[in-house]
Amino acid sequence: MFALIDCNNFFVSCERVFRPDLEHKPVVVLSSNDGCVIARSNEAKLLGIPMSAPLFEIRHLVKAYGVETLSCNFELYGDMSHRVMNVLQQQYKNVEVYSIDEAFLMFDANLDWAQEGEKLHRHILQCTGIPTSIGFGPTKTLAKLASIQAKALGVPYYIDGTSSYHHTLKTTSVSKIWGIGAKLTKSLKQHGIYSAYDLMTIEPSWARRNYNIIVERIVQELNGFSCMPLTLIQEPKKSxxxxxxxxxxxxxxxxxxxxxxxxxxxxxxxxxxxxxxxxxxxxxxxxxxxxxxxxxxxxxxxxxxxxxxxxxxxxxxxxxxxxxxxxxxxxxxxxxxxxxxxxxxxxxxxxxxxxxxxxxxxxxxxxxxxxxxxxxxxxxxxxxxxGESIEWMNKRDNKTPAYTTNWKNLVQVKAK
Ligand SMILES: [Mg+2]
Missing domain, CATH: 3.30.1490.100 (DNA polymerase, Y-family, little finger domain)
Incomplete structure (x- = not known):
């Protein structure tokens, strides 16, 4: 069984660890030069702020609802990511670090996933302050879909290809499936494939004939046949x-x-x-x-x-x-x-x-x-x-300190 650990609203969560006053407030993190939105808290999502929106386009919302706009602080996010992955690596042997805020794990098929997921969520939160959503499934594709469900429900979730989960697959858009991008979504919809369930029920050979081996594998994975093993060794970079x-x-x-x-x-x-x-x-x-x-x-x-x-x-x-x-x-x-x-x-x-x-x-x-x-x-x-001068460098008006990687930026606590 696979598990996907996904950190919730990762960049915003990293900021909140050191700024608890940002809890329950709408927060967005901006790209370099304070250009576009690259991360949103749930509250900001509810206000209808879209991902990648340029700051000038959402100024009215920022003003009306007091949205906190922060400049990106990659030094902090990188270090926090490292901490989360470290917690996983200390506990489990098979960890695939998939991105800055996601990792796959592998377990025995008879795992009590609900208990393990709950325990893991609590442990990561306690060690790092970062909340996570954890999805389980017999394949990586299903575990990833389960993590979306887990995020919506606030508890670990499990999906396999059996009929008890068909309702979940029917209500999940095909665009949410791992590996299905915008172009592919459009093309699949032209063939009448709208949900994860629709894609699951097509003939794998048809997927291969009309698309490619990757789409065929996704169909297999949705049916519970694992085609993508854990990648434990990072490929060396090409450039x-x-x-x-x-x-x-x-x-x-x-x-x-x-x-x-x-x-x-x-x-x-x-x-x-x-x-x-x-x-x-x-x-x-x-x-x-x-x-x-x-x-x-x-x-x-x-x-x-x-x-x-x-x-x-x-x-x-x-x-x-x-x-x-x-x-x-x-x-x-x-x-x-x-x-x-x-x-x-x-x-x-x-x-x-x-x-x-x-x-x-x-x-x-x-x-x-x-x-x-x-x-x-x-x-x-x-x-x-x-050089000394950094005037030419990026505009980052609202960057929070590098709390975890610079001694000068340690959080100061004053007791009255
Ligand atoms: Mg995430």
Whole structure:
């Protein structure tokens, strides 16, 4: 039997752990630059605030109902996610971390799911402060559907393909099924398939003929035949990208270089975190697609002679790229750096014969930097090339402190 643990309104729940005053209030979390809604509390959902709504479109609701609008605080969400997953991993052997706020577990078929679910919910809440919805089923697809039901009911839920759960499947839209996106939903509806039940009752071979093997598997899974095992080992990433848009356009080469240094710094730290090195960097910059200007997209690809994850090497190449394509006439809106062709950093790399003497590689400095930043918060120690000023960085007017990852941001309690 599979279980899906889904954290309720995750980003909002993380904020509420440290801001209990936000409990029972409508709260939304905004994307970087405070642009669009990326998470909503139940109260905000009830007000009719849709997901991805731009802030300016919901201003009237915010004002009328006193909706708390928070800037995203990914440092906090990442750390809270880590805590939830840790609680699961301490208790169970088979845990698949599926996303920042979801994990699959596997149990014996004869598990007392109601009791186990209740216990698990209480335990996660006690250890982390995060409320969860827990769904059980003989397949991952059914467990995921059950978690939606669990969220609505406020208690763990179980679904299998038997007739006792047909009513649940009949009232669940096909669009709620894991793996069925908007395009597929539209196409299925044209074939008269509206609910999870409708999809369950079609011929798997028909699904394969008209769609593909994935849809066929979903049909099988809805019928209780497990086709998707737990993925316990994370696939190594194929590429890593750091990209951001600026709060206001930038025309200054030095500031652009500082920005790319910051992203290069984060990219190299990420590569080291997953024990990978890159041989190819892709650096790009563009102007705003929303302004009435001819669109500009500059890019430079850098192929390195040897795989690297060194901060100084990556920043050096990234800044060179900016110097190469910078145009003072362009108002830059967004820049990014991507590392492709990733290699396992633990494998020795083949040396290039007769290569020029290597620039000073500084694995020891990188190691010290990673240790300090992990302990005291990202960016505590960073290369000087990243610059001091952060005016160009994202607009985050209402960001809450990094309570759990920065000593300076610890919650202060005053006793009267
Ligand atoms: Mg969730």
């Amino acid at each position: 890593i990208q750091i990209t951001r848009s600026f709060f206001k356009p930038i025309r200054d080469e030095e500031i652009l270089k500082q920005a790319i240094a910051r992203y290069g710094f984060r990219l190299s730290a990420k590569l080291r975190e997953v024990s990978q090195k890159t041989t190819t960097l892709f650096v790009y910059a563009q102007n705003s697609p929303f302004r009435n200007e001819t669109s500009v997209f500059h890019q430079r690809t850098i192929v390195l002679t040897e795989p690297t994850n060194s901060t100084s090497t990556i920043i050096g190449h990234a800044q060179e790229a900016i110097k190469y394509f910078f145009d003072p006439k362009v108002a830059y809106h967004k820049i990014g750096i991507m590392a492709v062709d990733l290699r396992d950093a633990t494998q020795p790399s083949t040396r290039v014969l007769f290569d020029k003497p290597k620039a000073l590689a500084r694995p020891d400095i990188d190691k010290v930097m990673d240790t300090l930043n992990k302990r005291f918060g990202l960016g505590t120690v960073r290369p000087l090339s990243c």
